[in-house]
Amino acid sequence: MRKPSTLVRLALLVFTAVVVGVVSAQSSTVLRVASTAAVTTWDPSLSFSTEAFYMANLYEPLIWANAAGSDEQFTPALATSWELSDDGLSWTFHLRDGVKFHDGETMDADAVVRSIERHKAIGGAAFIWEPVDKIVAVDDLTVRFDLKYPTPLDLVVASSNGAWIVSPAALDAAEEDASYFEAGIAAGTGPYMLAEYQPDAEVVLRAFPDYWGGWGDVEHFENVVIRIVSDAVLQEQMLLAGEVDLALSLPVTSYQSILDNPAYNVQTVVTPYSYLGFLNTLRAPLDDVRVRQAIAYAVPYLDLIAVGAEGFASQARGPVPQGIFPWSEEIPQYHQDLEKARALLAEAGHEGGGFTLHLTYSAENAIERAFAPVLADGLAEIGIKIEIEPLLWNQQWAVAKDDPENAQDIFLVLYWPTISDAGSDNLWTMFHSSDAPYFNLSYWKNDKFDDLVDEAIKLTGTDRDAAQALYLDAMDIVYDEAPGLFFFDYGGWFAIPTYLAGYEYNVNYPFATFFYPLHLAN
Amino acid sequence: MGLLQFITRRLMLSLLVLFGVATIVFMLTRIIPSNPASLYLGPRARPAEIAEINAKFGFDKPLIEQYGQFLKGLARGDLGNSLATKRPVTKELGSRLAATLELMSVAMLLAVIVGIPLGVLSTRMRGRLGEAIVRVATVVGVSLPPFWLGLLLQLVFVHALGWLPAAGRVDGSLRFTAPITSITGLNLFDTLVTGNFVAFYDAFRHIVLPALTLAAYPIGLITRMTRAAMIEVVSQDYIRTARAYGVAERRVLNHFALRNAVGPTLTVIGLTLAFMLTGTFYVEVIFAWPGLGSFTVRSFLNVDYPSILGMTLFGAAGYVLANLVVDACQALIDPRMRLA
């Protein structure tokens, strides 16, 4: 018999080598994670984007906000207690003793003051500190905030952006070199330190031995390796193949198959993300409120939820997401009613529709991509043709801001509040009139609404219920005037392998995943 | 003209071409409505900050001035900073180059190892079923959409069979269990040289599917080219003479014919490099391979000007260089080439 040629032998060798795979098992010291979170900056002041995912493990704020419905509204972090002055203009925080930064510095009032002053000056989310007039270090462990007007400062200091307390030594270095942090330096008090960073590829976190919270209670992970994978499909493959322990963005279409999979526990959560569409109130025919209302009646809300979110969403009530103040069941919402829609159109002089609207959405957003055609089909039912144009987010936003008169008619957007106050954020940011459009991309101007919201913001710090009432009135106006279409509040779900315990989602920090509580289940 | 003159002339022309490339792409990046500042600052940038960034980087200056800045930077070897990662573009390119080079080399190796013998083999089977099979296989190879092939391979080998990993270059926990000492950045080489066989094995398992996907088209191309070249050569007189003299068929093919088929094969290898450059876009995206391809795609989707410029220049330069090398090799082999 002829000897098999070298080529064949080589092929066989390769084949066997490949098949006899060493599947890397999960270990108790290394947590492997797949996340879409890209890092736009490592600077804790400038940070205002997806890197919050990592920041929440490297840094800590004064207090953490708890999810709605918890016993306590806040959990102490670097501050152990706090009180508000009678006039509502002064907040005093008492700091935790014996806390160290990653670089060995001690956390004290001076560090807090310097950090927050820096955030106020150059922070990506600097606007949250706007109400603050002065920050004073009363003594080593006490900080006082003096405000210009009453504000719920507890929500502000618990913000997921621009509220991290940073080591003064690092702040000094950053003063010398503005890009000090970018190389991959973190100087916080959080349970993990930044060990390694490869842009768009990997982030490695290592446990901070001197963390004030201690490491003894459960067997925490010593190392966390996060692979940045922007593709949900790939993340799913990695999870199922055992390459990662946690995959945080799975395709929504895989929900059922993972639910059926005994190797995973599925947690469903409420997120602060909501999808809405701005209607261009400056242009005909959308300048007529009846046309806008007609469109609101024509939207196939349930279909959008089915296609866009695979059922993982609840229809939005106004621009405020469920679970975040000032959401309430009393906020009115539209339901699909084609008869009413057609009647309104006829009343406005557009019997049977017959005009075309230009819609833009963010090309990177798979959910908008999925439901935009369904929205168009729904509006086609009342005779309105929709031209869909996907643009990259930057371009979509640029076009909308630069020239409102000639911009899109319908602007689809995914929105979430920066702090857990969708009154001062969502309502104000998106619908308060502004001369140069920022996020008010319906370009709507309503004085009564403006007044209600401004007043409510002032009251939130001192009389929440009164503020809520004012917000409800404001949202009634939004309902009647329909400057926007409110689609759905996006729910989330996470697949946690049965061997992993301690995973908890906090709706106030939607971008973050907290690694400290995670450990192997026994 | 001499080989040296040929190369020099081509080199100068190449530089001119690259300059033109740079200008064209630069113009393209500046003539569209976009907002580089908001890419830099994040999705919620405030107008004041945007204005600041525009001033800082000169995005609001007239086109000519920006072009001048760009050229000056180019002369210094400075391509600016990526708007997305805030690090120098050259650094981004450099840190990812090894990954892509490794992928391309392995795919190229595969293509050559499989393609050339297959091409030779098929000429021996003229008129028989084997030849038809090879022909079909090669045409299939050049017709398969690379993005689809990658998905299929993943479906079969990762999902259905579970033999191979889905993404990345190495497993996440490897840095703790068997860390790789990086010498060249080419994992397979570095691990072999340092005797780290566990890591070598892991790296190998990760590169199989991406390399296969990338190699499908080149295998088809190289097989066909070798085959055609061989056929052309085999019909030459001197081959018939060798046969008439009783030289064994195998030796005839491997010794005489193959040598002369090398020239056009080199050309195909040059072309293959070009294909691979763009093939890496799909492959690196599908397999989350941290190389230049995935970086390029992401930069394009983000409209990250400096990165787009840098990557395009780099790609063009690499392509031009590869062509130059191939042409030089051919000029070496075939003096008629130099009559340019």
Added chain:
Amino acid sequence: MFAGSLASAATEAMPEARAGGNEYAGGPDSGNEYAGGPEPGNELAPQRSTWQRALAILKRDWLAVFGIFFVLLLLLVAVFAPQLAPYPTMGEGRSSVSTRMQPPSAEFVMGTDRLGRDVLSRLIYGARPALIAPLIVVLLAVLIGAPLGAIAGLAGGWVDEVIMRICDLFLAFPSLLLAMAIVALQGPSLVNAVIALAVSWWPWYTRLVRGVAHSLSRQAFVEAARALGAREPKIMFRHILPNSVTPILVQASLDMGTVILATTGLAFIGLGSQPPAADWGLMIEDGRALLRNAWWTSTFPGIAIFLSVLSFNLVGDALRDLFDPKEYR
């Protein structure tokens, strides 16, 4: 670049060392590769007419027959899409939320996608962009490239140099890279993708026609025409361009396959056709997340692309065989 054709490989290989005749096939890629063909060295075989040779090729090479058949089928499907598709409105993009992600069945032969649309209908409608876009790209490339090549070849001198350098400039980019840059910057859409690809593709045809012009202009009958006072444009139209038709045809049919891969590839990345258009590349990307639960959404479009590219490659091969004078040596 995706230069799927060996013809262009040969053109690249020996730009100057052409010995006259059909340069496009001047390289060793020609030759009789088909099973059962005349033995090499059979120089005594009689020259047959083009039609006779075409028939001979079809008789012995079933792959070529398959290729031609499928290309015609594609054409038919593209033209008669509304009549052929079982659910034309779905093919155009109309969603149907109630019928989402159903496996292949009697009602929906290839199943339905994420928006409830019949995959078969979408596949049929997808033949339009799959066929027409590359056709336009190649057509544009030829319309721009061929005349330029003729001018370069005939005029010679600095005109030739300038045109060739501009060619080099565009050839220096891998065409997909340039196309991606243009599309990313101008906005993702099929139209932009087509324009971008055409802009990257024309140099190949310039080189091709220039080669023809170069060799022909040295031949006797052109010299004679010149001596008789014929002006350059006339020479170009009466001699150069007609003689370029066959090499252009071969190159074009091979390029069709490559361009189909490019347009669908761009759509896959997100830089080509946009939803709700029916585009095979787009369908693969849309169905990617569903690969495990609803494999039919990505698989059928993938097969469609593959078969289309395959058949154009086969037709191109057959054409080259047909027009290659070195077939019998």
